[in-house]
Amino acid sequence: MSETTDPRDRLIVALDVPGVAEAEALIDRLGDAATFYKIGYRLAYAGGLALAERLVAVGNKVFLDLKLHDIGNTIEEGVRAVSGLGATFLTVHAYPQTMRAAVKGRGHGLKILAVTVLTSYDDADAAEAGYALPVADLVAKRAAQAAEIGIDGLVCSAAEAAGVRRIVGPDRLIVTPGIRPAGAEAGDQKRVMTPGDARRAGIDHVVVGRPITGAADPRAVARAIVAEMA
Numbered sequence: 001m002s003e004t005t006d007p008r009d010r011l012i013v014a015l016d017v018p019g020v021a022e023a024e025a026l027i028d029r030l031g032d033a034a035t036f037y038k039i040g041y042r043l044a045y046a047g048g049l050a051l052a053e054r055l056v057a058v059g060n061k062v063f064l065d066l067k068l069h070d071i072g073n074t075i076e077e078g079v080r081a082v083s084g085l086g087a088t089f090l091t092v093h094a095y096p097q098t099m100r101a102a103v104k105g106r107g108h109g110l111k112i113l114a115v116t117v118l119t120s121y122d123d124a125d126a127a128e129a130g131y132a133l134p135v136a137d138l139v140a141k142r143a144a145q146a147a148e149i150g151i152d153g154l155v156c157s158a159a160e161a162a163g164v165r166r167i168v169g170p171d172r173l174i175v176t177p178g179i180r181p182a183g184a185e186a187g188d189q190k191r192v193m194t195p196g197d198a199r200r201a202g203i204d205h206v207v208v209g210r211p212i213t214g215a216a217d218p219r220a221v222a223r224a225i226v227a228e229m230a
């Protein structure tokens with residue numbers, strides 16, 4: 001596991017809000033409780049890429065969660081274009097062609113994270129999508145392929161983190177959504193874990209959206225999550 005220097009960096013706040021004004025209001029309310037923000041395609045399509053550049057300019061870290069998946073040439077050139085924005089992380093889906101192309105296009109310190117199996121999937125969902133393997137086995141297979149290809153980190157649920165760590169070794173990042181403080185609503189997430197259990201399982205970063213975006217006091221929730229992972 002690679003250690004981040006600031007414990008707040010372990011928490012990545014998902015800015016899953018409709019637009020830049022709402023994102024900026026949330027960032028203001030979080031204050032110094034958060035340092036690392038995830039911009040998904042909902043916000044990216046609504047001015048979020050310019051927001052990403054502004055956040056980076058004032059010293060924050062940004063995870064661009066664009067979940068790219070396409071033919072190799074389109075991925076390589078797309079990742080090359082994203083590399084100029086100053087983000088720390090970019091997601092692609094963990095398909096071998098896609099991952100190889102993303103590694104070719106990566107530049108300017110951008111790290112590529114491969115999304116193994118979405119945390120809203122359980123074994124029945126994977127079967128419905130045509131996969132013969134249970135989720136844990138599919139995550140393990142994709143983690144091994146990602147490491148072989150030279151991907152910087154994996155997105156998986158914290159439930160698979162210890163197994164993924166054994167496969168990918170200490171130097172690749174493990175980033176886990178599907179995080180719920182004790183008592184929080186799971187919503188559509190099916191593979192969930194608390195921040196403390198995730199940390200003990202060896203993750204580098206957790207991604208948290210609704211437990212923070214929907215909180216009466218987002219700053220207090222963010223601080224509690226960071227403290228739980230200390």
Ligand SMILES: O=C(O)c1cc(=O)[nH]c(=O)n1[C@@H]1O[C@H](COP(=O)(O)O)[C@@H](O)[C@H]1O
Nearest residue numbers: 014065117118119155177178207208209210
């Ligand atoms: O790539 C991601 O960030 C991601 C992968 C995954 O497997 N599951 C997952 O929930 N995410 C993202 O992580 C965030 C989780 O949000 P909450 O469920 O509201 O905490 C959302 O922005 C999702 O798009």
